Amino acid sequence: MDMGTFTIGRIAGIRIRLSWSFFAVFLLVVWALAENVFPERNANLSDATYIAMGLIGGLLFFGSVLVHELGHALQARREGLEVDGITLWLLGGVAAFKGDYPGPWSELRVAAAGPASSGSSTATPASLATPSAPAPCPSASPAPRSTCGSRPRRWPTS
Numbered sequence: 001m002d003m004g005t006f007t008i009g010r011i012a013g014i015r016i017r018l019s020w021s022f023f024a025v026f027l028l029v030v031w032a033l034a035e036n037v038f039p040e041r042n043a044n045l046s047d048a049t050y051i052a053m054g055l056i057g058g059l060l061f062f063g064s065v066l067v068h069e070l071g072h073a074l075q076a077r078r079e080g081l082e083v084d085g086i087t088l089w090l091l092g093g094v095a096a097f098k099g100d101y102p103g104p105w106s107e108l109r110v111a112a113a114g115p116a117s118s119g120s121s122t123a124t125p126a127s128l129a130t131p132s133a134p135a136p137c138p139s140a141s142p143a144p145r146s147t148c149g150s151r152p153r154r155w156p157t158s
Contacts, residue, residue: 005017005019005087006018011070014077014085015085016066016085016086017087019089021090025090029061030054030057032054033050033053033054034050034051034055037057038050038053038057062088064121064122066086067117067118068115069088072095072110075109075110079109081101082098083097084097084098095114
């Protein structure tokens with residue numbers, strides 16, 4: 001066990017570790033989401049609901065960091081490097097390798113694999129979350145004309 005880290009498991013044979021500093025950042029992310037972001041966007045829910053939403057958001061955030069680092073690590077292994085493991089810590093994550101890159105193109109492919117995996121892990125769910133068309137207002141609707149067919153705004157425009 002490295003100083004200040006502990007192993008939580010393996011993915012594709014790559015050791016995944018957490019630093020103690022990870023928990024401070026994780027709690028900060030959960031607190032920011034549960035205390036500020038979600039109550040502002042979704043009013044009138046219980047505190048327990050906001051905390052649960054914050055925990056899920058924190059797990060998804062660090063899950064995306066892990067996917068990014070796995071992209072680097074798996075490509076490094078394809079390039080012939082020995083992968084020491086991935087550590088999630090205060091500033092995100094780091095994939096550690098042993099040895100030197102076979103060449104500059106190999107290093108470029110390893111460097112590009114992290115952002116590529118982040119992009120694909122973001123694009124897939126985003127493509128499934130297409131907005132539905134607004135419902136038309138019936139002709140005898142008591143709603144003002146300005147609200148017919150409009151959807152509630154979800155994201156700030158400024």
